[in-house]
Amino acid sequence: EVQLAESGGGLVQPGGSRRLSCVASGFTFSDSWMHWVRQGPGKGLVWVSQINTDGTTTTYADSVKGRFTISRDNAKNTLYLQMNSLRAEDTAVYFCVRLLSEWGQGTLLTVSS
């Protein structure tokens, strides 16, 4: 059974940084493209970023480009999202997604002073 467990959310001040993690199990992590998707309170889904199997290719939504960095550690079966220069509009539940098909339960990030 595929399991994706996000962590690292919480309360962060505007301008601050945070790193989210997603520990994967139940499949061969190193064979899977991975994504981060977010959902603001009461809002729709927004694709954030993707990374290829060995971490050499990454793409980002315009809204986070230059501020967020996706990465992975295949030895640890873990996906990361480093978020810098955080804004109030980054407040959301962040989901880790395998192949845009299997979703974690998400971790809530709140950006507020």
Add this chain to the structure above:
Amino acid sequence: QAVVTQEPSLTVSPGGTVTLTCASSTGAVTSGHHPYWVQQRPGQAPTSLIYDTINRHSWTRARFSGSLLGGKAALTLSGAQPEDEADYYCLLVYSGIWVFGGGTKLTVL
């Protein structure tokens, strides 16, 4: 960045059939956009239903089907059940950048 448009809301009767659509601001939706459909029930994490236009996941009920229809991606639900009441999102890719539609709130009533 492209904009993906869905019906904001639709209503279907139990046992009925409804089609949700997904349009692209750049023109016709094609298989090259690799349309996905995602369901999100209230208070739950999303679940993917359809990938690459027409393909169901192993967990997707057969009453859900995907297609291209009139220049749009489409999700058809045949024989709606109360548990199908949810938000449905389509997802398209544009040169490696994925874009979600705004979602369709489906009511089964």
